Amino acid sequence: MIAEPLEKGLSSDIENGYINMKKSQAINTKFLAENYKWDAFTANSIWAFGPDKTGTNILIDYTLPSETDKMQLNSVRDSIVQGFDWACREGPLCEEPLKNTKFKILEGKLASEGIYKSSGQIIPATRRVCYSAFLMASPRMMEPMLMAEIICPVDCIQACYTVLSRRRGHVNAEIPKPGSPFYIINANIPALDSFGFETDLRTHTAGQAFVLTWFDHWAVMPGDPLDRAIEFKPLEPSPPPHLAREAMIKTRRRKGLLEDVTISKFFDDPMLLEIVKNDAELKQYFGDGNLGLNNGK
Numbered sequence: 183m184i185a186e187p188l189e190k191g192l193s194s195d196i197e198n199g200y201i202n203m204k205k206s207q208a209i210n211t212k213f214l215a216e217n218y219k220w221d222a223f224t225a226n227s228i229w230a231f232g233p234d235k236t237g238t239n240i241l242i243d244y245t246l247p248s249e250t251d252k253m254q255l256n257s258v259r260d261s262i263v264q265g266f267d268w269a270c271r272e273g274p275l276c277e278e279p280l281k282n283t284k285f286k287i288l289e290g291k292l293a294s295e296g297i298y299k300s301s302g303q304i305i306p307a308t309r310r311v312c313y314s315a316f317l318m319a320s321p322r323m324m325e326p327m328l329m330a331e332i333i334c335p336v337d338c339i340q341a342c343y344t345v346l347s348r349r350r351g352h353v354n355a356e357i358p359k360p361g362s363p364f365y366i367i368n369a370n371i372p373a374l375d376s377f378g379f380e381t382d383l384r385t386h387t388a389g390q391a392f393v394l395t396w397f398d399h400w401a402v403m404p405g406d407p408l409d410r411a412i413e414f415k416p417l418e419p420s421p422p423p424h425l426a427r428e429a430m431i432k433t434r435r436r437k438g439l440l441e442d443v444t445i446s447k448f449f450d451d452p453m454l455l456e457i458v459k460n461d462a463e464l465k466q467y468f469g470d471g472n473l474g475l476n477n478g479k
Contacts, residue, residue: 183311185319188282189218193238196231203231230263232270233279239270244286255290261301262287265308274313274443275407276433281324281400285312314448322402323426325372329398332367332383333359334391341386342367349375349382350422370398374429403429408443 195201195217201210207226214220227243241263245255255262266285273280292299330351332342339356346353351371359366371379376395383391405412405426412427414420420428431441449457 183288183315184286185315186284188284192218193282196238203235229259230266232267237270238281239283241266242284242286244288245290250290254292258292258299258304261304262308265305266312268305269309269312274317275321275323275430277437283316285315310448314445317443317445323407323429324400325374325403327370327398327401328373328376328395330369330371331394332391333364334387335363336365338387338390339365342383342391345383345386346371349379
């Protein structure tokens with residue numbers, strides 16, 4: 183299995199109900215072909231949406247009949263979907279739901295003994311495969327973004343901009359309020375940096391600014407959560423490139439989980455040895471290629 187990000191806008195269409203498993207396959211195929219240029223094979227191979235059949239993650243059977251026994255794979259389809267749903271509900275980074283991910287089953291082989299085809303065997307195996315595919319696809323953390331509507335006099339606008347810039351805020355619009363000496367500033371601010379925002383704003387504007395906030399959308403948090411080179415200094419704020427890593431570590435601590443996430447625990451020993459062997463071969467191949475190029479120059 184491999185994991186890929188969904189096309190931009192597809193997750194919103196899933197949330198709005200434009201595409202789901204309740205609709206016919208023909209309707210879903212036509213919608214995906216017209217709006218996202220999906221081919222018919224991929225669109226017809228959707229097995230499930232997750233979590234809970236309505237989430238923004240998609241499971242696709244990308245296997246070929248010449249490589250995989252389709253009848254055998256379909257016999258355990260329900261168990262594979264349950265394992266996929268479990269993985270989407272509790273992701274590997276923080277045991278929080280996944281979003282905007284496409285999982286493709288590339289190959290499937292089942293043992294001949296019936297005991298190894300039970301749901302107790304297939305569901306945990308599918309979950310581990312989803313986790314490993316997700317972690318190897320350069321995952322990112324997402325954070326909730328709030329919409330802030332600030333009402334203030336014209337002489338306080340600069341102070342509002344200063345407060346917003348310190349909290350990773352982004353101003354979308356600045357318009358005068360008709361029939362009054364006030365201005366309305368519409369801005370997005372991360373929920374992580376919104377604590378104490380109203381108090382800070384009133385302090386810098388001498389109580390002349392008023393703000394209303396509500397949830398607006400989800401956005402990708404800056405930084406790589408799996409970058410082990412990042413070091414945290416106690417009692418010092420982290421720069422933006424370290425925020426995703428810091429949020430993941432602190433969330434895992436709060437939940438009583440191991441601080442770091444390792445891909446190796448989702449693989450068995452033969453698979454790990456195979457991955458190490460392939461990496462060594464790739465490094466040797468590209469190293470020889472670069473050496474030959476330099477010699478040619």
